[in-house]
Amino acid sequence: MLRNYITTSVRNLFRNKAYAFINIGGLSLGLACAILIILYVKDEVSYDRFHRQAGQIYRVDREITRENGNKVKGGYSGYLQGPRFKASISEIAAFVRVQETQVDIKRGSNIQTQKVSRVDTNFFSVFNFPLLSGTPGGLKEPRSVVITEDMAKAQFGTTDAVGKTMLLNVDGFVPYVVTAVAANCPQNSSIKFQVLLPLNMAPEEENKNENWFSFFLNTFVVLYPHADVKAVDAKMQQVFETDARQTIISITQKYNLKNLGLSYFLQSLTDIHLSKEAGANEGLSDGSEPIYSYALSGIAFFILLIACINFVNLTLARSLKRAKEIGIRKVIGGQRNQLVLQFLGESFMLCLASFVLAIVIAQALLPVFNRLSNKALSFSYLLDTKLFLGYIALFLVTGLLAGFYPALVLSNYQPVKILYGRFMPAGKNWLQKSLVVFQFVLASFFIVATFTLFFQLNYLSSQQLGYDDSNLVMVSNLNMSTREIELFERELLKNPVIQGVAPKNSGTSGTTVKVNGGTKINIAYETVNSSYLPLLKIPIVEGRNFLPDFPADSSHSVLVNETFVKEAGWKTPIGQTIHIYEPAGDFIVVGVVKDHHYKALTEKIEPQLFRMSSADGFLGMFYIKIAAHDNAKSLAYIEAAFKKVFPLAPYSYHFKDQVNAESYDAEKKWKEMLQFGALLIIFISCIGLFGLSVLSMEKRAKEIGIRKVLGASVRGVATILSGDFLKLIFIALLISTPLSWLAANRWLENYPYRITMSWWMFALAGFIVLFIAMLTVSFHAIKAGIANPVRSLRSQ
Incomplete structure (x- = not known):
């Protein structure tokens, strides 16, 4: 009987090749989409679960409650949280700190800036990153370094790098000894490193209570099994308030705060990747949001559902051609359950063929999908037992969804009407029509x-940004004296292809200022010189720009944008006083800058304040305007001038308009x-x-x-x-x-x-x-x- 079912099913498929091709093609596209999305979701939820103690590892997070009631959560902590909490809370078994920073590495005459992670020496006992060679305790030496296999190949051409030295710019270029080589970090890891250095804390920093309020690294703690996380949260807050009491009083008085509004809590390591509030964007890697998984899963579900709907419609569409076959089978004794099994068998055969084709399609589309999703997925993920069982379940559900209803309908035909030629499908096909309406509702929804x-x-x-970002080159150098800044500017302007130069601070800083005797305003804080605004063609709508020949501008004057003026409630902003907490002092507004989008248009323009660079320098970045006709020549000249003035600094550049587009x-x-x-x-x-x-x-x-x-x-x-x-x-x-x-x-x-x-x-x-x-x-x-x-x- 089974052989007869299979033979009949195969004959029907080959007899109707066009319909079989359409059915298999539609299902395979839906299944391929589902396979890719399942791979994506599986990767998203598997982040950081490869560590043996993943269920016991937590990050120390902080929550700041502002005076307006808004709460801001973050994952940064400082030097003190780990050791102080470990010393006072019995549920904490260990702690490890991870600080992402940058170090220049010299190899021959080549110098490049490399992201490095400074970690405590017990890093490899808390996290399970496998070592290819060397020992986990290799970071105990002050000038030791652990590198990944890719970094070893880049630096030495081989992974056999233990015992070799690297020149790192830590208070000058000094040799560091490679004590271990680690395997490349897994794709699904929030902690990704290429170079590890020991985190050395000076003794004076250990005893400095102000470091409770210095946030620049991630602190992870390991709790003993069965520890109560909520109880640990409460104990952390108690330790903080007791240990930092005098510092808290000092800060609240200095900034005229009613209360500090700072509290600590633990966040599970496995929750960091998909966290909306305190995610993996603070020194960690690959932060995401669950909305991406939900949206992609929804797309995959609807595509697969539509593919199953098509199978039902096409099978019913062919029912007239198979009516006589069904009638004859019933006349010679065929039972309804046998017909149901036959049609379900055909459905599963089509699904099996569709699955095979879906795997081929998914494999072909995987590079494109990886580019779209910013992943590095591979079909090795399919070897996972749970995922394999999931695909079997998907196959069975798809086969049943696609074949069960047509099997019931077709097996219910009456043989007398069929054989006498009086058979016509009953009803007005409301189900099929409803399904088509549903399909095109989704289609038009996705088009919109x-x-x-x-x-x-x-x-x-x-959209116009309010400034000119065309042909604007950004060149960074974090440590520059005033003399070096001036020398580099003069060197650049010797060439007519360079149309202008303006140093500024690297990135955008944020701080709080006080106006009108007590009103506090959160601002974006920029340090520039007098050439910055003219270079970017940012208008001054009231007052004046900084004056290079007026020394008081660097110590007493500021510029603000229009949004700042509105928030301060000023009608006559020129001459108003602003109190800045860091560096402490009162400054006079000498000009109002037209609002411009200094951040992406996904963020609202906020109050912005400009200070003139002081005599100490250390701005960190140059904006260089070049001629539009010959970028290659201009870039080559900038690089030559940079290496002439900063021979030991790594050189890199970016175009501002490209950064904005990204x-x-x-x-x-x-x-x-x-x-x-x-x-x-x-x-x-x-x-x-x-x-x-x-x-x-x-x-x-x-x-x-x-x-x-x-x-x-x-x-x-x-x-x-x-x-x-x-x-x-x-x-x-x-x-x-x-x-x-x-x-x-x-x-x-x-x-x-x-x-x-x-x-x-x-x-x-x-x-x-x-x-x-x-x-x-x-x-x-x-x-x-x-x-x-x-x-x-x-x-x-």
């Missing part, structure tokens, strides 16, 4: 979502993902519409024949047949339009600067859906219209 992302991204990338990489990736999802959903939906059109033409073959005998034209027949499907598409558009409008506006609320949804976006999405649907349906409609009516009437 893609349009929204496209136009919002275009708006963000084309601010929207997340939006670009989402746009590409939605485009890919929309194309798949539309393609698979059209397959379903194709199946429904076949069913409709076969059911209405006699009607079409009569219409043609009575003189109906091919165009008229095609219009009548297509009209039914137009109704379905219009219903889908009526449902999807308000849903997509609500979703798009809700999503746009996350952006302070955003587009306004227009009616034509929905009209264009509707036109695309209608056009594609009509192309799909018109083939069978025209084919039915030109068919010979005598044949259909004779057979009916």
Whole structure:
């Protein structure tokens, strides 16, 4: 019996190659998408779980409650939290601190800046990063270094690097001995390193209570099994308030605070990667959000569901052609359960073929998917036992979803009506039509979502920033004296291809200032000189710029932006006094700078303050305006001038407009993902519409024949047949339009600067859906219209 089922199923598939190809193709695309998304989600939830003590490792996080009631959580701590908490709380078994910093490495005449992690010597006893050679205790020596295999190959050409030396710029270039070589960090690790150095804390820093409020590294603690995390949180807060009592009093008095609003709590290591508030973006790597997993899982679910819907529609569409087979089987004694098993068997055979093809498609698309998702996934993940069982479950569920309903319907046909030629499928196919409506609701929804992302991204990338970022080169050097800054500027301006130079602080700092005798304002803090604003063409709307020949500007004057003036409530800002806490002092406003987007347009313009650089230098970055006609020549000259003035500093450069464009990489990736999802959903939906059109033409073959005998034209027949499907598409558009409008506006609320949804976006999405649907349906409609009516009437 089983052999008969298999033989019949195979014959049916080969007899109807086109339908089998469409069924397998649609299912395989849905399954390939599901496989890739499962790989992504599995990687997301597996972060940091490879450590043996992962369930006992926690990071010491902090929460700051501002005076306005807003709470800000972060993962940074300082020198003291680890040792002080370990000494006073019995539930803590060990602690380890991880500080990300940069060090220059010299190899021959080449100098490059390398990210390094300074860690406590017990790092490898807390975290399970395998060593290829050397010992876990190798970091106990002050001038020891542990490197990964990739770094070993880059520095020495081999992984056999233990005992060799590297020149690191730590208070001058000094030799460090490689004491161990570690395997490259796993893809799913929040801690990623290439170079590890021992974290050496000076004795005076250990006893300095002010370090309770110095946040620059991550502190991890290991709790004993069965420790109560909430109880440890309470004990940490008690230790902090007791140990830092005098410092807390001093700080609250200095900054005129009602209370400090600082508390500590523990965050599980395995929760860091997907945390929204205190994530892996503070010295750790690959911070993400669960919304990505939810959204991609939703896309995969809908694509797979649509693929199953298509299978149902196509199977039912072919039911008329198999009606006689079903009737004969029933007449000769075939039971309904046997027919159900046969059709389910065919379904599972198609699913098996689809799975094999899906794996091939997923493997081919994996590099593209890795680029979109910023991952390094591989099919070795499939070797995971739980994941393998998950795929088996997916196969079984897909086979049942795709085959169970058609099997019940087909096995219920009445043999007498079939064999006497009186059989026609009952009902008006409400289920199939409803499923097609559902498919095109999703299709139009995804098109609108893609349009929204496209136009919002275009708006963000084309909006005027309020300053000129074209042909602007950024060159960094963290340690520069005033003499070196001036020397580099003069060297650059010797060449006419260099149109201007402006030093500034590296990055953007934040601080709090006091105005009007007591009002506090959180600001972005910039240190520049008099050439900065003219170079970037940022207008001064009131007052004046800094004056290079006026020494008091560097010690007493500041510029503020328009948002600062609004928040301070000033009508006449020039001459107002601002108290800055660090460095402490009162400063006079001499000019108001026009608001400009110094951050990406995903963030609102905040109050901004400019100070003039002091005589000490140490700004950290140069903005260099170059001629537009010859970038290569300009860049070569900048590099030569840099190496001449800073021979021991590593050189690198970035174009400001490219850095600005990279601010929207997340939006670009989402746009590409939605485009890919929309194309798949539309393609698979059209397959379903194709199946429904076949069913409709076969059911209405006699009607079409009569219409043609009575003189109906091919165009008229095609219009009548297509009209039914137009109704379905219009219903889908009526449902999807308000849903997509609500979703798009809700999503746009996350952006302070955003587009306004227009009616034509929905009209264009509707036109695309209608056009594609009509192309799909018109083939069978025209084919039915030109068919010979005598044949259909004779057979009916």
